[in-house]
Amino acid sequence: MPPASNTDLSRRERQIMDVVYERGSASAAEIQDCLPDPPSYSAVRALLRVLEEKGHLRHRTDGPRYIYAPILSRDKAKASALRRVLKTFFNGSAEQAVAALIDMNASELSDDELHRLGRLIEDARKKES
Numbered sequence: 156m157p158p159a160s161n162t163d164l165s166r167r168e169r170q171i172m173d174v175v176y177e178r179g180s181a182s183a184a185e186i187q188d189c190l191p192d193p194p195s196y197s198a199v200r201a202l203l204r205v206l207e208e209k210g211h212l213r214h215r216t217d218g219p220r221y222i223y224a225p226i227l228s229r230d231k232a233k234a235s236a237l238r239r240v241l242k243t244f245f246n247g248s249a250e251q252a253v254a255a256l257i258d259m260n261a262s263e264l265s266d267d268e269l270h271r272l273g274r275l276i277e278d279a280r281k282k283e284s
Contacts, residue, residue, distance in 0.1 A: 163209065167194065171202055172211060172225070172232075180224040182217075 164172065167190075174189040175181055181189075187199045194202075203223055206212040211232075214221040225232070245251040257264070257272075264272075 164206075164211075168202060168206055168211075171199070171206060175212065175223055175225055176229045180222050182220045182222055184220075186223070 170190055171186055174186050178185065178189075183196060183199045183203055186203070187193045187196055190199070193199070203212060203214075203221075206223075207214065211226060212223045213226055214223050216222075227235070241247050241249060241252055245255070
């Protein structure tokens with residue numbers, strides 16, 4: 156089953172995935188130690204099972220412990236989530252999504268960020284030809 160996107164994750168599931176991505180792999184106890192206002196150990200284990208069922212994590216055994224690791228790299232997971240957001244909210248239009256992001260953050264974008272965006276657009280034009 157292909158992994159669902161990050162938009163299919165609860166806040167706590169996203170926190171767990173952030174810990175696993177940051178560490179590369181982790182046990183339930185290690186994950187619990189890294190969570191803000193951590194739930195019980197059994198709640199963490201239950202969430203890890205859910206994340207496995209959703210196709211985000213896999214585990215291996217290390218003695219009595221399960222060690223969890225992401226199925227996809229963070230970059231692939233981000234790309235998958237972004238494709239889903241584009242399809243769901245922007246009719247698949249990258250242009251509409253970028254315009255919405257710029258409109259939302261226009262006053263917060265630095266000259267360097269605007270310059271980099273311009274370079275990315277120019278690079279995309281060059282790849283097209």
